[in-house]
Amino acid sequence: MDTNDAKSYFSVRLLEWYDVHKRDLPWRRSRNPYYIWISEVMLQQTRVETVIPYYHRFLERFPTVEALADAPEEQVLKAWEGLGYYSRARNLQAAVREVKESYGGRVPDSKEEISSLKGVGPYTAGAVLSIAYNKPEPAVDGNVMRVLSRYFLLRDDIAKPSTRIGIEKLARELIPEGKAGDFNQALMELGATVCTPKSPHCLTCPVMELCAGRLEGIADELPVKTKAKPPRPERRAVAFIEGAGEEAGRILARQRPKEGLLASMWELPHVLLPETMPEPEAAGADAAAMRFLREKLAAEYGLNVEPTEPMMDAEHTFSHIHWRLRVYRCRFLGLAEGPAVHDGGVANNTADDDGLRDGDVFLWFGEKELGQYALPNVFLKILKQAGVR
DNA sequence: AATGCGGGGCG
DNA sequence: CGCCCAGCATT
Known part of the structure; x- marks a missing residue:
């Protein structure tokens, strides 16, 4: 042949x-x-x-x-x-x-x-x-x-x-x-x-x-194919911040930077927990994570909250990162305001290790916003499970 | 050549 | 529930 x-x-x-x-x-x-x-x-x-x-x-x-x-x-x-x-x-x-x-x-x-x-x-x-x-x-x-x-x-x-x-x-x-x-x-x-x-x-x-x-x-x-390296694990604490008064029933969301992972997408505010933090199952882990979440959100975004209790867990795998998320219910205390970048949003400019950010935009999410702005699936699922619509 | 970039389906 | 699927841009 x-x-x-x-x-x-x-x-x-x-x-x-x-x-x-x-x-x-x-x-x-x-x-x-x-x-x-x-x-x-x-x-x-x-x-x-x-x-x-x-x-x-x-x-x-x-x-x-x-x-x-x-x-x-x-x-x-x-x-x-x-x-x-x-x-x-x-x-x-x-x-x-x-x-x-x-x-x-x-x-x-x-x-x-x-x-x-x-x-x-x-x-x-x-x-x-x-x-x-x-x-x-x-x-x-x-x-x-x-x-x-x-x-x-x-x-x-x-x-x-x-x-x-x-x-x-x-x-x-x-x-x-x-x-x-x-x-x-x-x-x-x-x-x-x-x-x-x-x-x-x-x-x-x-x-x-x-x-x-x-x-x-x-x-x-067949075919022969070298295996990709496994995603690096990350544990993150997520803030579920419900509004009060005029914002009752709405949840505070943040728009991600214009470049990089999930560019320009909206999400619940969250922070990377240091690897030295106790595992979630350990005694006192939630207390430590809630304290860290409060301090980090304040330092990073000028966002002041009081985490009160763990709400739910979620996982999300990207090709290169594996997120283990624990969502904490938080009481909203206030947000240091800067010039509004997004219509109806509240922007805040803070310096961090990388220098001046291009503007962190926060917005109370209700039904209207959910129908208008894009969120990654993992946060859509969290909001859905929490009964937000 | 190596890495960053999501989400879903299957055994 | 662990494993597999894989185009394009950037560096």
Whole structure:
């Protein structure tokens, strides 16, 4: 069996299979490059079932390049709330604004131009060019690297950037004339539904007969991938601060800095507990944590509270940090006020170890604010469990 | 090349 | 409940 035979067999059988087995997905009902682009950005690191409701809501709110370009960033972030990797939303809007200004609102169809847009890397560029414009460009994501590693028995570590380059070259050679969009989607579809990471369904695979990984009996050991290092643990004390009088029933929230982790998102104020603090189970741990929380919030933000009792625990794992949160109910005493940065908010500028902050914004959160500003899922869950709405 | 950046699903 | 999934930007 010649390698070229294995290649053409793969492409032909895969396309036949896709024609019969492709899922009916919302973004497959259109060739609108803007729609395809939105779906591809949402699908980065995110599974299809999660994306579908976001995709519908996002396009309902921002139906065109123009609409998204002209929207306040705050609304875009809110529409992205819960999807994670929020820089995707920020980059997407920056890119769409560039498309409006420099390309007359038309999503560019050349590799160079589309790749120059913020948040558009090799995968997204190839996906939009092939699916929306049927250009013969590879679109290599994790699915594709897994499928091709198995079929061609590639033992290179897919965690290495150089491996992706090599697989892109291979994928480019596999694209049948005039069928780039369907072929790339077929490759990813196979990875998502048949050639799955664990216990692949080889017996229903359209290319099983010539799959080198299966024939060698090691399909489920491929692809080779070095493991990521485990997230560093952090324990944090969270302040649940209920308003009184005019602010009764509302909770004090803080907007995070414009850059870094969860940029610009809203959250309940919290502080990192030193590793020297006693474990939560230890006697006196809560008393120590509440004292630390009070002192740190005052020093860091000029926020004066009196923690009264532990309310609940929560956990949240990022790829690189693991948060163990303990939420403490607090009595609000006052906030040193600075110039208001956010409409209706209370801003406070304080110096800390890093120098002057760019302005800490606090805001009482009620139903209206919850519907308007974006919070990470972990804080949404805390508020929901506390009965705030 | 290594690291920062969320959230969800599965066995 | 521990483990796995993984594009793009920055450094």
